[in-house]
Amino acid sequence: MASVFTEAAPQLKGVWSSNRAGLTGGGGLPLGVVTNVSINFNQQISRMFDLNTEGRTGAANAAGVKKANMYYIGGRAEGQATFGRLIGPGPSGCSFYTGYGDICAIGTNSLVLTFKGSGNMDCSGQSSKYTLTGPILVGVGITQNAQDTMINENAQFMFADMECE
Secondary structure (H helix, E strand, O other): OOOOOHHHOOOOOOOOOHHHOEEEEHHHOOOOEEEEEEEEEEEEEEEEEOOOHHHOEEEEOOOOOEEOOEEEEEEEEEEEEEEEEEEOOOOOHHHHHHHHOOHHHOOOOEEEEEEEOOOOOOOOOOEEEEEEEOOEEEEEEEEEOOOOOOEEEEEEEEEOEEEEO
């Protein structure tokens, strides 16, 4: 049987379920009702150019000047994360703040995000697990809109390292 819209007919390549994603806190710290997560992990890279014209290599340009030597210098990595939470049902927000806001407990805390799914038609198979080590709470924002009764919170973290399995 031919498709009615031949050029627009899709081909199913796989499925996954977002219900298989999850977030857990380390050290038994409660997370409450988490509604969204944003994570950024960056490595600082500096570029350095050698101004010494005697050491230049490569083909010369139209003016007869050879290409300058360039180097990449890897720096330190740093991470930031933001969690959107609902204040309401579940664990007290105060235990979240005191647990992740305590700089002296930073060595015992972690945040783990697990995503499961694959291109298999039964939603089984692949998974990715990201562990944020040394997370520390650095900021909290709380909002409530007049048209609803939900109280929203944004918790900002910095973290030392991110591992992926």
